[in-house]
Amino acid sequence: MADAEPGVVPAVEATADDIATMEIRGAATIADAAAAALATQADRSGAESPAAFRRHLRAAARTLYETRPTAVSLPNALRYVLRGMDGETVADLRASTIARAETFRRDLERAQETLGEIGANRLRDGDVVMTHCHSTDALACIDVALESGKAIEAIVKETRPRKQGHITARQLREWGVPVTVIVDNAARRYLDRVDHVLVGADSIAADGSVINKVGTSGLAVNARERGVPVMVAAQTIKLHPDTMTGHTVEIELRDEREVLSDEERATIIGKGDEDESAAEDDGLTVDNPAFDVTPARYVDAIVTERGQFPPESIVTLMRELFGETTDEPWTV
Numbered sequence: 001m002a003d004a005e006p007g008v009v010p011a012v013e014a015t016a017d018d019i020a021t022m023e024i025r026g027a028a029t030i031a032d033a034a035a036a037a038l039a040t041q042a043d044r045s046g047a048e049s050p051a052a053f054r055r056h057l058r059a060a061a062r063t064l065y066e067t068r069p070t071a072v073s074l075p076n077a078l079r080y081v082l083r084g085m086d087g088e089t090v091a092d093l094r095a096s097t098i099a100r101a102e103t104f105r106r107d108l109e110r111a112q113e114t115l116g117e118i119g120a121n122r123l124r125d126g127d128v129v130m131t132h133c134h135s136t137d138a139l140a141c142i143d144v145a146l147e148s149g150k151a152i153e154a155i156v157k158e159t160r161p162r163k164q165g166h167i168t169a170r171q172l173r174e175w176g177v178p179v180t181v182i183v184d185n186a187a188r189r190y191l192d193r194v195d196h197v198l199v200g201a202d203s204i205a206a207d208g209s210v211i212n213k214v215g216t217s218g219l220a221v222n223a224r225e226r227g228v229p230v231m232v233a234a235q236t237i238k239l240h241p242d243t244m245t246g247h248t249v250e251i252e253l254r255d256e257r258e259v260l261s262d263e264e265r266a267t268i269i270g271k272g273d274e275d276e277s278a279a280e281d282d283g284l285t286v287d288n289p290a291f292d293v294t295p296a297r298y299v300d301a302i303v304t305e306r307g308q309f310p311p312e313s314i315v316t317l318m319r320e321l322f323g324e325t326t327d328e329p330w331t332v
């Protein structure tokens with residue numbers, strides 16, 4: 001993690017660490033934690049002047065922003081909270097920032113509930129859903145469907161290398177949903193039994209493409225081939241405003257040891273891991289992209305709290321919500 005920025009309170013550093021190490025993960029949860037961290041920064045700031053208070057808040061936002069690059073909910077949350085920082089005194093700035101963060105967190109929760117109600121309408125009694133990774137937005141749709149008395153079954157992809165599918169399986173079992181866990185490579189074989197592929201999103205681009213956990217795009221292509229509709233559950237906080245002006249979404253590359261441990265690497269290259277020469281270039285590369293891009297044509301519906309959209313029309317909603325401004329969160 002980068003050196004602490006002056007004025008940033010330790011609790012913000014701790015949240016940033018938790019996001020970077022994925023103790024806190026998933027786009028909505030990251031956004032919520034980031035807003036809460038800015039409220040804590042405001043609450044505990046030792047700034048004695050309004051200028052210092054603003055500077056420290058922006059530094060806190062930068063610290064949080066630099067943790068993970070792909071989920072746009074993070075900069076969207078930071079920008080929203082910083083825009084509400086208003087007042088001529090430290091006390092006023094503190095109060096307005098905290099209030100704004102609370103509003104954000106409340107709206108985020110409500111948006112997920114509303115999205116769940118909309119998404120649940122697509123699910124029929126007896127449907128089988130295939131999930132990838134762990135998405136609270138996707139689970140919200142299943143939650144509402146269950147509450148309204150529909151029986152839902154789930155085929156849960158394990159989701160290598162971090163196995164977030166286990167979190168999904170645990171939640172679904174808590175709700176009493178029959179769950180079949182499969183390795184990612186088995187997904188195509190099971191699509192014959194599936195009524196919907198249901199995933200979340202870290203970012204949605206202006207052309208309707210969906211950036212989500214790596215493996216989503218392959219799943220969507222296979223689902224299309226099998227005639228299974230792909231539903232993306234994503235609050236509008238996942239809409240990526242920069243993509244309206246031609247920017248692409250950065251795909252996070254994570255540590256190769258999530259894929260191959262040092263011991264496994266040593267076994268592959270035929271050297272002991274204590275062997276000093278193992279540190280040299282051994283010709284073995286491991287790539288670990290955390291996300292991928294699913295083109296709009298493989299997505300049937302994007303379900304947001306503002307309604308359900310065909311992916312190609314999502315840009316209309318994006319313009320309405322974000323205008324054309326795409327500044328860094330701390331330049332607001």
Ligand SMILES: O=C(COP(=O)(O)O)[C@H](O)[C@H](O)COP(=O)(O)O
Nearest residue numbers: 025026027028135136137200201213
């Ligand atoms: O790809 C992931 C999580 O990736 P990671 O585990 O690497 O953070 C989730 O599908 C989205 O973030 C949506 O989640 P939610 O619907 O909860 O926002």
